[in-house]
Amino acid sequence: MSKFFKITGITLGVVLLVAICFALYVNIDGIPNYKPGNINMKVEVTPERVAKGQKIASMLCIECHKNSDGVLTGKYLDELPKEFGVINSKNITNDPEIGIGSWTDGELYYLLRTGIAKDGHYIPPYMVKFPLAADEDIKSVIAFLRSNEKCVQANGEEPIASSPSFLVKMLSHIAWKPLPLSEKEIPMPDTNNVVAHGKYLFTAMYGCFMCHSKDFKTMNVLEPEKSEGFCGGGNHMQDKEGKEVITANVTFDETGIAKYTEDEFVQVVKFGKKRNGEMVRYPMFPHSQLTDVEVKAMFAYLKTIPKIKNQIKM
Ligand code: HEC
Ligand code: HEC
Structure with missing residues (x-):
């Protein structure tokens, strides 16, 4: 018996030691690095793309x-959970040193x-990514970042450095991973197909499903409709x-938006x-830049998805 306890004790000791070493390593290593992308792409900056990207x-x-x-030099993200530590966004104006002026279009595309x-x-x-959005929409965002719009013109204001918590570092090692790059070009949805258009806007482009499904922990970014409690x-x-x-609840159940x-x-x-x-209360916000056609397409799409009975206590 005592031998049993001894072996168990040693095993536990080893497990604990490994766990402590891993935690120390994570704390020092911080958020992991990956191989940067290598995409050769030149986005033509047209007025149409800039307008779409700005929207x-x-x-x-x-x-x-x-x-x-209103200039995009970065700020402290007050609304993130305090457990994440101090998170600041960055300067994404065209300043070549502090901002993204020296990034290639391919580098921006790969990040997004x-x-x-x-x-x-x-x-x-905590920053949005677009694994499913159409190439053309991502190019529009890049064209906007490259444009002459006042908010993205080179501005050397230094953003404050972030200090992510141990939790963020740990999650970035074990749970959060970069999203895969689609091998094929993703086309724009067929806007004549109202439901497909609505689905694209609700899932791939504006990520409405992320907030509106059961939990961020169980959402499925690559196959949104497989998220637990979808919508x-x-x-x-x-x-x-x-x-x-x-x-x-934005499904067409009586407990949702049926009325x-x-x-x-x-x-x-x-x-x-x-x-x-x-x-509506924050963090829902008015999406006044969407056209009526776009919002109606989302409405048509939501009518087609499975209803979920879930009375939300407001
Ligand atoms: C919820 C807040 C949030 C939103 C929304 C957001 N970002 Fe960010 N962004 C961040 C944070 C925070 C960082 C810095 C992350 C880090 O490096 O730790 C960042 C970093 C970046 C960077 C990298 C800058 C650098 O120097 O490393 C780029 C480029 C960028 N964002 C562009 C965008 C674009 C384009 C959009 C919209 C499509 C966007 N962001 C939406 C929070 C946000
Ligand atoms: C950041 C999270 C977030 C995002 C993104 C978001 N929503 Fe919401 N939405 C909410 C919250 C929270 C509420 C509830 C607000 C309240 O109770 O006052 C809400 C409420 C709603 C309602 C009202 C439902 C009712 O019962 O009256 C609709 C409709 C809706 N959202 C649709 C959308 C659509 C469409 C999008 C994408 C364009 C979207 N939401 C994006 C968080 C979000």
């Missing part, structure tokens, strides 16, 4: 990267698809004061006004 960025990039003057930056450092999931809501989030906000008419849906998605007259 996308206004909903998906600018809030996180703008300083108090996979999460791996020019120097190989990995950007955790059934219940994801626990926080408003700007740190108060809990639970995401809405919404198409026009009411446009009102809530574009202007934040819910059917019951209340305004």
